[in-house]
Amino acid sequence: MAGFIPVNEPLLDGNEKKYLLECIASGWISSEGPFVKEFEQKFAARVGRKHGIAVSNGTGALDAAVEALDIGPGDEVIMPAFTIISCVNQVVRNGATPVLVDSDPATWNMDAAQVEAKITPRTKAIMIVHIYGLPVDVDPVLDVARRHGLKVIEDAAEMHGQTYRGRPCGSFGDLSTFSFYPNKHVTTGEGGMIVTDDDELAETCRGLRNLCFQPHKRFVHERLGWNLRMTNLQAALGLAQLERLDEFVARKRRMGALYTRLLAGLPGVQLPLTHTAYADNIYWVYGLVLDESTGLDAETAMKRLADRGVGTRPFFCPMHQQPVLRKRGLFEGERHPAAERMYRQGFYVPSGMALSDDSIGVVAGILHQVLRP
Structure with a gap:
């Protein structure tokens, strides 16, 4: 349609072309290339986390986070009713039960005041999902999680550059996740990131994104994972975006x-x-x-x-x-x-x-x- 105004168009007029040409000239176009590690490190630093694990999309980041926390049959995960289905996929596939919280009609986020009433002896985790432009009121949720010994997954897919009381979104979960779909502030075309301060969870997520290959017995597997690897080409694009x-x-x-x-x-x-x-x-x-x-x-x-x-x-x-x-x-x-x-x-x-x-x-x-x- 002539003159049609699309709902989204990314801005790619920084160093994107330069970095992509570097990938092509070097031949590093797979997940083994150097831009992946650089993007992981710089993105993690931007949100104040120790580890960044780049993956192929934001849904995969959530899937790996749920799996890394060993959420499974008999467990319950509290999450917002109003969210994308990516948040529930792996919870349901793993045989756990999603428990829903309604939204605050003013902010469109999950109503933090409703969370504690949803806790049962089977609750294992709370999933915080920041919606559209404003973050969840995080402190009350983290307080509930601490008092009840619950894990927190933070979906910050839409919150690149956002803060909560001056602290970066993506810095609050045991595992926090991002998406780099083209409508996000930082895009890699398709892509995602898991960030954490926990060394063991970071190593588990790295394994899950790479088919759970073992360092010394590559094709002998103790656990099922996915191929969620981000390519060097995607990371190059993301690094150029992150600069801006x-x-x-x-x-x-x-x-x-x-x-x-x-x-x-x-x-x-x-x-x-x-x-x-x-x-x-x-x-x-x-x-x-x-x-x-x-x-x-x-x-x-x-x-x-x-x-x-x-x-x-x-x-x-x-x-x-x-x-x-x-x-x-x-x-x-x-x-x-x-x-x-x-x-x-x-x-x-x-x-x-x-x-x-x-x-x-x-x-x-x-x-x-x-x-x-």
């Missing part, structure tokens, strides 16, 4: 502020919070939640925007409404009203790093046309 992370964070915050100014006063539309007591919004994406008084749901609004050349993407479908999980007998009779409403009424508009101010103005103008009564 502060610039990218500032750019996203400026974009978010422009959207907020242009959409102020639009009736029946909840805009993202600009800040909380513990963080300023990083605007990974710019989301909207429509009030029912508009007479519109997200699906209808997104169709109208598409007809006018504006790309959108829906909010996450809550875990308890996922057909694949309901077929497994999970979440029977559960209701999580905030998550349900966010899915029904929420979507996000073009938010990619390469989006221009002019395009933001066009999108905002079309939103006024489409959403005004």
Whole structure:
């Protein structure tokens, strides 16, 4: 469609080409190349962690984290109802039970005040998932985890460069994970990272990403793993992106502020919070939640925007409404009203790093046309 404004377009005008050409010239294009180690070390340092383990995608990072913590049959993992299905995949595959927490309708994150009531003698871990631009209120969750002796997995896939009370997101879990999909602040095309301060967990994750080969008996396996290796080409791209992370964070915050100014006063539309007591919004994406008084749901609004050349993407479908999980007998009779409403009424508009101010103005103008009564 001529003039179509996509929901995401990455910005690749730094050292990406230079580093990729170095890979090609050297012949190091596999996971054995030097950019992988450099990217791991620099990314881990950026979020204040001792170890970085680069993997092929953010889902793989979560899978390996769940496996590394030996979460299995009989265990329960507390997590948000409102999240991507990647968070639940390995929990369910390993025979453990996901236990869901509803969202705070203002921040769109899991409601930290609901976590402790979900703990049972079978609870083994809490999965913190930071959503869209603001982090979870982490301290109360960590306090609960400490008092009950629980592990914490922190999914910081969308939080590159974000902080919680001045501390980097990705620094809070026993294992923390990131995604480098093209819509993230730092992209490697596809890719992910596990970070931790625990030497033993780091070594376990390195083994899991590489088929659990043993150092002295390579093709004799004591454990099943995956091929989750990141290539040197991907790491080269990621390193170039990481060099500009502060610039990218500032750019996203400026974009978010422009959207907020242009959409102020639009009736029946909840805009993202600009800040909380513990963080300023990083605007990974710019989301909207429509009030029912508009007479519109997200699906209808997104169709109208598409007809006018504006790309959108829906909010996450809550875990308890996922057909694949309901077929497994999970979440029977559960209701999580905030998550349900966010899915029904929420979507996000073009938010990619390469989006221009002019395009933001066009999108905002079309939103006024489409959403005004």
